């Protein structure tokens with residue numbers, strides 16, 4: 590029996606996040622209220638209130654799957670299955686694709702949802718590095734060496750969590766070439782697509798770039814609607830029934846209300862307004878973060894994230910990432926994620942797509958603790 594591997598990042602979040610005042614540990618843009626969502630998506634309360642509190646269509650309503658398919662080139666509603674967040678999609682994919690003797694490639698640092706599931710199901714997980722010395726580009730020769738004819742899945746989070754790196758065209762090509770060589774699936778978790786900082790052009794999906802792709806996304810990160818618990822996967826039509834059969838065991842379905850609200854939020858006008866809100870928070874938040882990180886010269890540095898609401902900040906202090914995070918929480922009521930949870934020391938993950946005043950106040954507290962650590966107290 591394989592040793593159970595806990596989900597390090599999510600365990601840390603679920604044990605520490607509630608009740609903290611300055612929460613910089615999340616990875617999506619600041620969630621919106623229902624009131625904001627109703628306004629941005631022009632939702633009519635009366636028609637929403639007429640919704641039955643019933644099971645919806647289990648694989649996702651037709652209209653929602655059509656709206657999702659329209660976000661991809663050459664996808665139809667029948668390529669889409671709606672899930673309970675990207676979380677369920679990642680879990681179903683591991684349970685559906687892997688067969689005895691298979692291995693899975695993951696990149697590090699990354700969000701380990703699919704890899705953790707694969708490990709806990711008893712499959713070998715092989716790690717390929719993303720290189721901090723090269724602004725988190727992938728280690729191409731490491732990838733080529735790790736992939737063999739028992740590699741069933743290459744799992745990529747693009748844009749990446751925690752670094753915010755968007756794969757370069759050449760890194761994408763390396764991944765497609767490695768997958769094609771052995772007929773592996775590319776499972777692309779694209780929840781940060783649409784959160785780009787320097788361009789309004791969304792990160793291209795892997796869907797359409799190679800025959801064996803499953804693209805995963807959700808309303809949680811780029812849309813600021815994590816509480817909807819609504820995600821999806823896009824896969825070749827022939828694979829959908831096998832995924833759907835496992836979905837019936839895992840959750841049966843997302844909820845009727847979450848499907849209604851996601852359908853409204855993905856209508857083109859509403860989606861534009863929601864994306865504009867997210868980009869505003871992401872872009873201003875990172876500027877504030879950068880400004881505040883320079884308060885103690887030489888202590889903090891960061892490869893600017895190309896996308897996402899978070900940064901993977903490097904620090905030069907005589908404490909581990911766990912101690913830094915624990916002291917911040919205990920002494921300053923500030924929460925971030927220590928790099929140890931991603932297997933990388935001297936780093937922390939920091940979410941900055943938040944209201945500016947709150948962000949500044951929390952960063953001032955982080956700088957105060959940093960000052961004390963520098964003085965040896």
Ligand SMILES: Cc1ncc(COP(=O)(O)O)c(C=O)c1O
Nearest residue numbers: 674675676700746750807809820
């Ligand atoms: C890369 C990635 N995938 C999936 C998830 C979970 O997404 P959801 O809320 O849609 O289940 C997260 C959450 O942090 C994430 O970072």
